[in-house]
Amino acid sequence: MAKYKDISNQRFGKLTPIKVTGKYYKWVVWQCKCDCGNIVEVPSNRLRNGEKKSCGCLREEYYENRLNNNIKKYQVDGTNIAYLKSKKLSKANKSGVRGVSQKKNGKWLAQIVFKRKSYNLGTYEKFEDAVKARKEAEEKLHKEFLKEIKHLG
């Protein structure tokens, strides 16, 4: 075993190095315990330069929180993101496709709701055309939403 700096029991974010593994990955690899209980092996340089602060759970938490915050933000804003995410149909929907409903005259109405606004996508003779209109609008809005999320960092 070459010489290495003893960093055992120091803290690097949520990670605490326990012991050297005997492995090398350019740097000596430490077995670390994460606060969440996971054991991971991390090269010492990645601990010291702050590249690795958890077993990966920190990153997951971060993304989850951000996603939740965004969802909350958008819900406050009036957009039901859950609705965009969910593939479930509302009980009132009988057409089998969200946002597409049959009018009394037998024609098909396509609609979409985004940021509390309901957009009329037109009335169609054919069910398929209404579905198509709805799908296209959905894609567009979904992209918009993703863009906004991205924009938020």
Ligand SMILES: [Zn+2]
């Ligand atoms: Zn962890």
